[in-house]
Structure formats: structure tokens, C-alpha cells
Amino acid sequence: MNRSSLTILTLLIGALGTSCSHKSASAPLSKPTVFGVAIVESSGGKQIAQTGMALPQPLVVQVNDEQGAAVAGAQVEFSAATGVTFDPAYGLTDSSGQISTNVTLGGMAGRYRLLASTTNKAQKKVALPIEEIALGYQQTLGRQLNDQYCDRCHNPESTVTRVSNFDNLEVKPHPFTEGDTLNKVSDADLTAIISHGGPALNKSALMPAWDNTLSRSDIQALISYIRAISDPPNSNAGTVFAKN
Amino acid sequence: MKEKLKSLWNKLFGDSVRGFGVVSLVFLFSLAIAPAKNHFSEWRHYQHGYLKMIRNRSDAVTLQRHFDGGIQQIWLPDLGVVDRCTSCHVAMKETSLTDVSTQPFRKHPVIPHRLDQFGCTVCHRGQGAATTVEEAHNSTLAWEQPILPAKYIESSCGECHRGSLAGTPQLNEGRQLLSRNGCVHCHAVKLPGGGTMKATDDPPALSHIADKTSREWIYAWLKDPQAYASTATMPNFKLTDDDARDISAFLIANSTPLSGDTAAILAKASADPAAGASLYGESFCASCHAVQNAAGNLVGGDVGPELTRVGNKVKPEWLQAWLRNPRTYDAGTAMPHYRFSDAQVSTLSGFLLAKADSDLLTNVHLEPATPEQITHGKRLVSDYGCASCHEIAGMKKPENFAPELTRIGSKPVTQLVFLPGMQHTLPDYIATKIKQPRAFGQGLKMPQYTFSTAQIDSLATALLAFNDRSATLPPSLTVAAKPESDYQPAGKAGKLMTDLACFSCHRINGHGGDMAPDLTWEGSSVQRPWLLAFLKNPNTLRPSLIRRMPKFNLSDADANEITDYLMTVYQNPAVDRDSMPLNGYPQGQVELGKQLFYGKYACQGCHIVDSKIDKGYIGPTLTQVGSRLTAAWIFAWMKNPQALRPGTQEPNRAMSDEDARALTAFLISQKGGKTEVAKK
Numbered sequence: 051m052n053r054s055s056l057t058i059l060t061l062l063i064g065a066l067g068t069s070c071s072h073k074s075a076s077a078p079l080s081k082p083t084v085f086g087v088a089i090v091e092s093s094g095g096k097q098i099a100q101t102g103m104a105l106p107q108p109l110v111v112q113v114n115d116e117q118g119a120a121v122a123g124a125q126v127e128f129s130a131a132t133g134v135t136f137d138p139a140y141g142l143t144d145s146s147g148q149i150s151t152n153v154t155l156g157g158m159a160g161r162y163r164l165l166a167s168t169t170n171k172a173q174k175k176v177a178l179p180i181e182e183i184a185l186g187y188q189q190t191l192g193r194q195l196n197d198q199y200c201d202r203c204h205n206p207e208s209t210v211t212r213v214s215n216f217d218n219l220e221v222k223p224h225p226f227t228e229g230d231t232l233n234k235v236s237d238a239d240l241t242a243i244i245s246h247g248g249p250a251l252n253k254s255a256l257m258p259a260w261d262n263t264l265s266r267s268d269i270q271a272l273i274s275y276i277r278a279i280s281d282p283p284n285s286n287a288g289t290v291f292a293k294n
Numbered sequence: 295m296k297e298k299l300k301s302l303w304n305k306l307f308g309d310s311v312r313g314f315g316v317v318s319l320v321f322l323f324s325l326a327i328a329p330a331k332n333h334f335s336e337w338r339h340y341q342h343g344y345l346k347m348i349r350n351r352s353d354a355v356t357l358q359r360h361f362d363g364g365i366q367q368i369w370l371p372d373l374g375v376v377d378r379c380t381s382c383h384v385a386m387k388e389t390s391l392t393d394v395s396t397q398p399f400r401k402h403p404v405i406p407h408r409l410d411q412f413g414c415t416v417c418h419r420g421q422g423a424a425t426t427v428e429e430a431h432n433s434t435l436a437w438e439q440p441i442l443p444a445k446y447i448e449s450s451c452g453e454c455h456r457g458s459l460a461g462t463p464q465l466n467e468g469r470q471l472l473s474r475n476g477c478v479h480c481h482a483v484k485l486p487g488g489g490t491m492k493a494t495d496d497p498p499a500l501s502h503i504a505d506k507t508s509r510e511w512i513y514a515w516l517k518d519p520q521a522y523a524s525t526a527t528m529p530n531f532k533l534t535d536d537d538a539r540d541i542s543a544f545l546i547a548n549s550t551p552l553s554g555d556t557a558a559i560l561a562k563a564s565a566d567p568a569a570g571a572s573l574y575g576e577s578f579c580a581s582c583h584a585v586q587n588a589a590g591n592l593v594g595g596d597v598g599p600e601l602t603r604v605g606n607k608v609k610p611e612w613l614q615a616w617l618r619n620p621r622t623y624d625a626g627t628a629m630p631h632y633r634f635s636d637a638q639v640s641t642l643s644g645f646l647l648a649k650a651d652s653d654l655l656t657n658v659h660l661e662p663a664t665p666e667q668i669t670h671g672k673r674l675v676s677d678y679g680c681a682s683c684h685e686i687a688g689m690k691k692p693e694n695f696a697p698e699l700t701r702i703g704s705k706p707v708t709q710l711v712f713l714p715g716m717q718h719t720l721p722d723y724i725a726t727k728i729k730q731p732r733a734f735g736q737g738l739k740m741p742q743y744t745f746s747t748a749q750i751d752s753l754a755t756a757l758l759a760f761n762d763r764s765a766t767l768p769p770s771l772t773v774a775a776k777p778e779s780d781y782q783p784a785g786k787a788g789k790l791m792t793d794l795a796c797f798s799c800h801r802i803n804g805h806g807g808d809m810a811p812d813l814t815w816e817g818s819s820v821q822r823p824w825l826l827a828f829l830k831n832p833n834t835l836r837p838s839l840i841r842r843m844p845k846f847n848l849s850d851a852d853a854n855e856i857t858d859y860l861m862t863v864y865q866n867p868a869v870d871r872d873s874m875p876l877n878g879y880p881q882g883q884v885e886l887g888k889q890l891f892y893g894k895y896a897c898q899g900c901h902i903v904d905s906k907i908d909k910g911y912i913g914p915t916l917t918q919v920g921s922r923l924t925a926a927w928i929f930a931w932m933k934n935p936q937a938l939r940p941g942t943q944e945p946n947r948a949m950s951d952e953d954a955r956a957l958t959a960f961l962i963s964q965k966g967g968k969t970e971v972a973k974k
Binding site: 100101102103104106152154156157158159160186187188190191194195198199202203210213215217218219254255256258259260262263267270271274291 | 395400403404405406443444445446447460461462463464593747748751893894895896899900909910911912934936941943945946947948
């Protein structure tokens with residue numbers, strides 16, 4: 051037992067050493083001379099990517115002063131659970147008070163809580179949490195099926211190549227991000243409504259039955275995708291990976 | 295010192311009993327080393343940790359019962375798998391552990407395969423037989439196969455699955471990029487199932503290039519293809535000014551004129567300044583060609599080249615001949631032969647020639663070429679392997695111009711050259727090599743591509759799947775790709791269909807594009823008069839589609855020829871189009887069909903029958919469906935749409951024959967036009 055505790059101790063020291071060296075590697079090159087009081091998200095939050103892959107858009111945050119005006123040249127540092135990488139991991143805000151970084155998510159499916167932080171005049175850390183979603187195999191399959199069969203009605207947004215059918219429907223379908231409603235529906239009920247159509251739960255017949263088109267595992271994959279992207283998050287959506 | 299040693303020797307081995315005792319102790323101790331090592335092994339440590347973790351959980355008893363101590367092993371001789379990963383990763387199958395995120399205790403996410411049938415290293419790589427963390431996950435002196443990073447994990451699916459899969463978008467994209475960006479023109483990839491990977495791009499032949507464009511444009515293009523068109527798939531060879539000058543000199547000197555590929559302007563263009571734009575729109579050029587709009591966004595398809603600056607490129611007399619009949623210059627082009635009138639050709643070419651960037655060629659001033667320059671240019675063309683992609687008169691397509699990639703995914707790390715600062719792993723090597731190919735040494739020929747980071751990851755994923763295992767798997771363990779057929783329609787109609795490039799958009803019998811509907815069963819599906827009228831004047835069948843069937847200005851004879859061929863040859867053996875009448879269904883059945891349409895099946899969600907009240911915008915408009923489709927097809931479609939067109943969005947509703955017949959009766963009564971008016 052003594053030996054194992056010794057091993058743990060050495061490991062701990064080792065870990066401390068590496069974390070320290072990591073810190074020193076990512077320490078600012080020059081001390082910031084400008085400070086803000088708040089950090090806000092400009093764009094790039096709540097994005098979806100497959101596990102281990104880069105987010106489609108960069109994450110952009112802005113540092114503001116007491117009046118809410120953008121602060122240029124303030125130091126911003128990004129951090130997250132192990133496995134998440136930022137390019138760059140720190141830097142100074144540009145002339146519009148913003149800094150942009152490319153994020154690659156970790157290798158496990160779930161939600162990743164990223165932290166963008168800046169220090170204020172009193173050398174206190176001001177941090178902004180931002181959530182991103184990583185999809186595993188099942189959710190990725192669900193996303194493909196969603197794109198093929200569901201998205202045209204359930205997503206109110208139109209794109210250049212795809213016109214949404216949402217506005218044409220007398221009874222509006224629920225967008226899959228609508229966590230307030232969908233989180234209250236159990237997996238069994240979701241399975242029933244996808245398999246047997248709206249009338250299975252006394253809902254609109256505009257939602258057709260899919261059980262002869264999609265397999266059981268397809269429907270499970272769809273539900274896992276719906277749970278993964280729900281906002282506010284679903285309690286079954288899986289782990290939240292954050293820096294501990 | 296000597297004294298001390300001597301007394302120590304005496305103390306330990308002074309007499310035989312004492313000596314025996316000491317040797318026994320040493321022996322005993324050395325015997326204890328192995329069990330002690332075992333006792334303090336990492337896997338035992340993790341198993342203890344797991345038991346401690348589950349102790350206080352509500353499901354402790356179940357988890358305890360599932361737990362199996364000691365070294366675990368999955369042995370699959372067929373796949374060459376000896377995996378002991380589950381010795382530490384003990385909770386792979388515990389579905390109740392969704393809340394646990396600490397490794398190695400996480401449950402495995404849902405995948406379509408079972409752990410005990412596939413093991414771990416088939417997908418994740420690493421050393422299956424190792425029992426320490428370091429040896430299992432990282433490359434060591436004895437083993438060099440590290441764990442595959444998560445972002446490339448789909449490559450492992452591709453070892454056995456040779457076709458595209460719904461759950462592996464990255465692998466699918468990577469494989470497509472290899473074909474579509476012409477990687478396989480230079481790098482041969484022998485497919486495990488036989489044959490080689492085929493390129494799907496169509497780099498233009500350069501044998502008659504002087505008819506088409508100027509030497510100045512070739513020079514500018516060679517220097518930076520993306521400056522002309524941001525979507526250009528031609529890579530940048532980073533040529534010096536002199537090299538670009540000499541290659542352009544050679545290509546022009548080597549070009550021979552082709553009769554008929556240039557034409558003098560015969561007719562006056564339309565006086566209306568908007569005529570060109572509207573002809574471009576009416577002809578649905580944007581289905582295939584993209585143009586950058588004022589906001590900098592590309593609008594249009596990617597089947598043909600981008601036309602944003604086409605006026606800088608083509609000679610007017612060539613463009614006119616091309617618009618009149620593209621097959622004169624390039625018999626295999628994806629561009630249809632529109633039967634434009636001379637006036638239309640003038641109007642459209644005028645419109646296209648105006649798409650030019652005044653800055654593009656202003657700084658290009660080339661002196662007339664000297665024979666030395668031309669000779670040098672020829673050597674460069676052969677050195678850079680231009681003929682691997684482009685047909686060039688007098689030049690053979692080089693064999694094995696670049697390294698074969700058939701087993702790139704198993705290339706030993708010891709054979710790779712790494713750049714300073716990069717990780718010494720195969721995936722990193724592949725990705726970096728694609729990203730900056732020339733950085734790996736002097737005199738390398740691989741050109742610079744403009745792939746995004748995501749595209750590079752996709753390419754690396756696809757390439758990693760070409761490895762020793764995928765090359766040597768017995769066919770019984772693989773899932774073959776759907777073979778691409780090389781179906782060609784026969785006879786006069788077949789020639790017409792090639793002329794109109796039907797296969798650029800439509801798929802028939804497994805051959806052709808996916809932009810427009812599959813026509814394999816068109817003869818069973820539609821009524822002859824509708825098809826004939828549609829070919830002569832295609833109206834918009836699916837209102838939400840931006841890419842639509844263009845009007846080819848077909849003659850009556852040609853339209854009839856194609857219609858007859860489609861109606862005769864493309865019939866589904868299971869759908870006899872004459873088995874159900876097109877008229878005369880009892881009113882009661884039509885009414886029942888209407889109720890089913892709006893009630894039980896709520897078809898109006900996606901389709902429009904009555905354009906006054908229906909809004910559905912996904913499926914085709916059905917206002918005239920009774921004049922378009924055959925009743926037998928509608929009935930068969932109601933029963934099982936996927937059986938007729940696999941992958942179609944319309945759900946299979948498993949209708950009874952009675953419901954399907956009533957809906958058929960209702961839909962076939964929707965004749966459109968006069969009938970609709972008469973009804974009101």
C-alpha cells in the first residue's frame with residue numbers, strides 16, 4: 051500500500067509539473083496594459099461538431115469596459131476540459147475589442163463547457179462560460195437522418211438551397227432545439243410519435259408515421275440527436291465536460 | 295575496508311547453515327518479485343478504483359455482479375484481435391453508467407457493433423495485447439501503433455465498409471474529395487475489392503487550348519488558379535514567373551486548331567440589356583455553374599466551372615461555338631447541347647463575356663515565345679506530370695507518377711519524414727503533407743491545394759482506411775460498395791440523351807448524377823403526353839427546388855424520340871402502367887381519397903393539390919398529378935415509395951389496398967388546367 055501511495059505521489063508531482071510547464075508555455079508573452087470588466091460572446095457558442103473535430107465557425111468573444119464599450123488590447127485566455135484545443139489559446143483583443151479562436155472538441159460525445167477569461171484591473175479573473183456540443187456516432191447518424199427526413203419541417207430556418215416548410219404548416223412542429231417542451235417528453239413517447247405519427251399522442255396528423263421507413267435503431271439515433279442538441283440541455287444528454 | 299568486507303562475508307556465509315539461509319532468503323525474495331509486480335499492476339489499480347467507485351451507487355449490486363476481475367481478453371482469430379483493453383476499461387457495457395465520465399470507467403457510446411464480436415483495436419488501433427497504459431495507447435520501441443485520435447475514428451469503419459455509410463459523413467466526404475479533386479490521377483489507389491479508385495473530375499484536354507483562351511490567361515491561371523476562380527480545383531504549383539511563361543508558351547505552341555470549335559458571330563444579340571441575364575436564368579445555367587455575386591457569395595452549382603470571370607478567359611468566337619454545341623470541342627463534356635438559336639448564342643455569349651475582372655490580366659505582358667522557352671516549357675509539363683490529369687497532344691499519361699496510396703494507412707512511422715514541431719504520428723503526417731506538401735523537402739512536386747482544415751481531416755480519414763487490414767480482409771468480412779454502373783442508353787435516343795447530357799443530373803440504372811430524379815422507372819411512372827410536353831417546355835414540378843430542368847429547345851422529332859424511348863425501356867416490372875385506368879373512378883372513392891389525403895395521412899403538409907388552400911412545399915405539386923402520373927404508379931407509390939425509389943423522403947405509410955386505391959382515385963382526378971376550373 052505504501053508503494054502505491056508513493057506511486058500516486060510521484061504521479062501527482064508529475065502532473066503538477068506538467069500542468070505548471072503547460073501554464074508557463076501558455077503564459078502571455080507581454081503583460082496586458084489594458085483591462086476590461088466584462089467578457090461577452092460575439093458568436094460561435096452552441097455549435098455542433100463531431101467528437102474530436104473542429105467547430106464549423108470560430109469562437110469570437112469581446113471584452114467590454116464599465117460603460118459596455120469594447121476594449122482593445124485586453125488579454126483573453128481560453129480553457130476547457132482536457133482534449134479540447136484552442137488555436138490560439140490566448141491573445142489580445144483586436145481593435146474592435148474581439149478575439150477569435152478555432153476550437154477542436156474532445157474525443158467524447160457530450161457538452162463541452164469552455165471558459166473565456168480576462169483579468170480586470172484588480173487582477174481578478176472574469177470568466178465567461180460557453181457551451182459547445184460534440185456528437186458521437188449515434189448522434190451523428192441521427193443528424194444525417196434529421197437532415198434527410200425531419201429538418202425541412204422541424205427547422206424554421208431556410209437556407210439558399212433549402213426552403214423550410216415550417217411556415218406552411220397549420221400546426222407548427224417543434225424545432226428540436228426547443229428543450230423546454232421536448233425535455234418533458236419521455237424517450238418512449240418520442241419513439242411512439244416518430245414511429246406511429248402525431249395521432250399516437252393526440253397530436254397533429256401532419257406528423258406522419260415513420261416506422262415503416264426508419265428502423266428502430268434509426269429512431270433511437272434520432273432521439274439521441276434530439277437530446278444532444280436540446281436547449282436548455284436535456285438531463286439525459288450526457289456528460290458536461292468542463293475544466294476541473 | 296578489506297577487514298569490514300571480510301567480516302560481512304563471514305557474517306553471511308560464515309558457515310554452511312548461515313550461507314544456506316541467506317541464499318534461501320535471496321531466492322525467496324526474487325521469487326516474490328513477479329507476484330508483487332502483478333499485485334501492483336496498473337490494471338489491478340484501476341479495477342480496485344472501479345470497485346470503490348461503484349460501492350456507493352444505488353446500482354452497486356448489479357454492477358458488482360457484472361464485474362469480472364483479473365485480466366480480460368477478447369480473442370478474435372479472424373480479425374487478428376487479441377484485446378486486453380477491457381481489463382482496465384471494465385464498464386464498457388454498463389448502460390446505467392451514463393453519468394460517469396472518468397476514464398477508464400466510461401461506458402462505450404452506442405455503435406452498431408458488439409464489443410465481443412469486434413474487439414477494440416479494430417476501430418481504435420493501439421496495442422491490444424498490452425496491459426499497461428503506456429504500451430497500450432502510445433507507440434513504444436517494440437510497437438508503433440498508437441491509439442487513433444477521435445477525429446479520424448471513421449477511418450476504421452472504412453476498412454470493412456467500402457461504400458458510403460449514413461453515420462460516417464467524414465469518411466464519405468474524404469473519399470469523395472479523393473475522386474473529385476483528382477488526387478487519384480497521380481496517386482494510384484488499388485481498391486481491395488479489385489480495380490482502382492476513379493477520379494470523378496474532368497480536367498479539360500489542352501490539345502486545342504489556343505482556340506479557347508489566350509496565353510496571358512494561361513499564365514495568370516498557372517500562377518494562381520484561385521485568383522481566377524475561388525472554387526478552382528486546380529492546385530497551385532507555385533511556379534516561378536519564368537516557368538509559368540515557358541509552360542504557357544509550350545501549351546500554345548503545342549495546340550492544334552480543331553475545325554468547328556470557333557465560329558464567327560452570325561446574329562445580332564438582343565437589344566434588351568436584361569435579355570442575357572434572363573436567358574441565363576431561363577436556361578438554369580446556375581444549376582451547374584456558380585457566379586460570385588456582389589456580396590461575395592457564390593450562387594449556383596458546382597458541376598461546371600465557376601463563371602465569375604469567364605470573360606477574362608475565353609475567346610468570344612470559341613464561346614459562341616461552345617454555346618452552339620459544346621460537344622464539338624469536348625465530346626465527353628457534362629454540358630448539355632442546348633439548341634440555342636444564333637440570336638440566343640449572341641445574347642448569352644455577350645452576357646457571359648461581360649463577366650470579367652479588369653485587373654486580372656492587366657499586369658501580364660508576355661514577349662513572343664522563343665524555341666528555347668517552348669522546349670523548357672515542355673520539359674516542365676513533363677516534370678510536373680500535367681498529363682496525369684490533362685490530355686496534352688504528344689504526351690503520354692505518366693504511369694505511377696506519384697506514390698501509390700493503397701496501403702498508406704499502414705505506413706511505418708520510421709519511414710516518414712517529419713517537420714520540426716509536429717507530432718510523430720501517421721495521421722499528423724498525412725494531414726500536414728496535404729496542408730503544406732512542399733514543406734517536406736526541396737524539389738517536391740506535389741502542388742498546394744486549398745482544402746479547409748475539415749476537408750484535410752476528411753481526406754486523412756479516408757486515407758487511413760487504406761491499410762494492411764483493409765487490403766487483406768477476406769471478402770466475407772467486408773461490405774462492398776455499390777458498384778457504379780456504366781450504363782448507356784442505346785440507339786438514336788441514346789445518342790440524343792448523351793447529347794443533352796441527361797446523365798449529368800439524372801440517374802438511370804445506377805449511372806448518372808443525383809441532382810434530378812432517378813429515371814430508371816420513368817416509363818411506368820408518367821403519362822406519355824405529359825412527358826412529351828415536359829421535354830418541350832419543362833415547367834416547375836418541385837417549387838422548392840432551385841435547380842431545375844432546363845429548356846433544350848428540342849425539335850418535335852427529337853422530343854418524340856426520347857419520349858418513346860423512356861416510355862418503352864424504363865418500365866418497372868412490378869408496375870404495369872395499364873393495369874389501372876386514368877379516369878372513371880366512382881365519386882365515393884374519390885371523396886374517400888380526399889378525406890384520407892387531408893385527414894388520416896395529412897398529405898397537404900408536404901404537397902399542394904388545391905393551390906388556394908394547401909401550402910406544402912416539400913414534395914412535388916399535385917395540382918395536375920392526374921395528367922402526369924399513371925394510376926398504377928400512384929397506387930404502387932402509396933403502398934411503398936422506397937421500393938420504387940430507394941431513399942426517397944416520402945414515408946412508407948403501410949397503407950391498406952383500400953386506402954391506397956382511394957387516394958389513387960382522388961389524385962388521378964387532379965387533372966389541372968380546365969378540369970380544376972370546371973369543378974368550381
